[in-house]
Amino acid sequence: MNGEASMNMHARYRPYNLRWFNRVLRWCFGSYLRLFFRIKPIGTELFNGIKGPFVLIPNHQGILDPFMVGSYVPRPVYWVTSDGNMRSNLLKFLLRLVGSIPKSKVIPDLETVNWIVEVIRKRGGVVGIFAEGQASWDGHTLPLIPSTAKLLKLLKVPVVTAQLRGAYYSQPRWSWNQRRGIIEIEFSLLMDGAELKAASAEGILERLKAAMEYDEAQWLAEQALAFRSGRRARHLELALFLCPSCQSVATMRSFRNRFYCQNCGMVNRLGPDYLFKRVGSSEARFSTIREWNLWQESAYPALVRAAARNASKPIISDTGVMLFKGRKMNPLRLLRTGVMALYADRITLHTLSGTELSFPLADIEGAGVLKQQLFEFYFGKGLYQFRFPARNQSARKWLLAVQALKAAD
Known part of the structure; x- marks a missing residue:
């Protein structure tokens, strides 16, 4: 990104994190979450000893994680979030009020780093980072993004971890409905500024991995808990x-x-x-x-x-798929609707008008699943998002298939 583009982005979007709005959100929505999910906080007293800026790193289980964790932090948290959550003007406006810092998944983004540094060094604020990069599909900690350790070493401010237990079974990533059980959130001081300064990036990453390691099934096996719902398996x-x-x-x-x-x-x-x-x-x-x-x-x-050995036959396919195009936080526009198919070397969309769009796998970057079932990737300078008409059509099967084929090349 050149300097002019960077300045234009600053002019279009800048995280505010208004204190009054955070207080309202904490006491209204935060109170609802604490009561409905029966959240039990552990270790919140450590915030009394942290006066300056710090970084907050929770494990990531579902869409409500930042609101649950943030409701127990006495200061506003600037959460680093996927820019995919900010493509509607309404969501962008609301997320700006809580200081959300947009980040493009998988693709390096210098602008995101600049915003984080500004919040820490100039505003003396709190930055929240999900080091896994996405919510877990099975309740177990995902591999951490290695560059997180380098960022922490650059910032040299205290790092607080928040381990959510019970959050995956309460609001699983693959579902649109919640289940009521019990959630624990345990806050711990991982490292202070002096320790970060003395440690290597590799050493920081290993300590972070150890602190973040968690398995929801193992936790529940040790608890006498039940998650009551008539739709536990839904989706x-x-x-x-x-x-x-x-x-x-x-x-x-x-x-x-x-x-x-x-x-x-x-x-x-x-x-x-x-x-x-x-x-x-x-x-x-x-x-x-x-x-x-x-x-x-x-x-x-x-x-x-x-x-994939049969090059003429689709490996997987889905009908009625809508293809959208955009970039980063910009609103997406509908391109075509049709039959989506995966071959050994490409993804195609055979449109209702009879034309075919083709995306060679070798040129696809940053493939991922947004929310429950939005499959997207970067192709050239554009972001392409595939939306499925039925809630039983898995976007994850597309992601894992693309990853398998690209790994085999």
């Missing part, structure tokens, strides 16, 4: 799309607390302890979502690469 197929019985792709479906395969008839029930139970003659091959996901992440790439 689980967005995360777990591969059937372990027949290995069919995109045939998993959910209904209330049941999770079943349309192809072979396998059916499991997801209990209040988030363990899969057998139904009738169907075996519960996995106990937890985490176990199923680990198997899927191992088995699916092999299936994709095997299907």
Whole structure:
């Protein structure tokens, strides 16, 4: 980004983080979250000893994480958030009021770093960073973005971690509805400025990894808790799309607390302890979502690469897909609607008008899933986002398939 473009972006967007708005948000929405999810804070007294700027790093389980964590921090938090959340003018306006700092997923963004430095050094504020870069699909900590450690060393201010426990089962990434259980948020001081100055970036990253390591299934197994909901399994197929019985792709479906395969008839029930139970003659091959996901992440790439040997046949496809185009925080515009298909070397959209758009995999960058099921990537200078018409169409199957094919090159 050149200097002129940087100045233009500053003119268009600048995080404010108004204190009065944060107070209203904390006492209204924050109070609702604390009561509804029965949140138990641990270690909040450490904030009494931190007078200057600091960095807050929670594990990332769902869309409500920043609001839950921020409701216990006595000062406004400037959260680093995906620019995909700011493409509507209304959301951009609201997120600006709480000081959100936009970041393009996967793609390096110097402007984001400049805003973070400004908040820490000039405003003496608090910056919130999700070091995993995205919310977990199975409740286990994702690999951390290595450059986070370099940023922390550059800032040289205290680092506070916040471990959310129970947040994944309360508001899983793959669902639109919440389940009520109990959430714990434990705040800990990871390192102070002097320790950061003395440590290497590699050493900082290792300490951060150790502090962030967490598994929701393991935590729940140690608790006498139940997550009550009549729709625990609803939309689980967005995360777990591969059937372990027949290995069919995109045939998993959910209904209330049941999770079943349309192809072979396998059916499991997801209990209040988030363990899969057998139904009738169907075996519960996995106990937890985490176990199923680990198997899927191992088995699916092999299936994709095997299907790619037939270059003329789509590996996966979805109908009624809408393709949008934009860039960073700019509003997206609808390009075409049609049948989306993945081949060994490209993604295509066969449009309703009969034309075909093609995206060679070699030229695709920054592929990811935004929110529950928006698949997007950068191609050239544009961002392309694919929206699926039904809530049972998994965008994650597209991401993992693209990653498998690109890794095989």
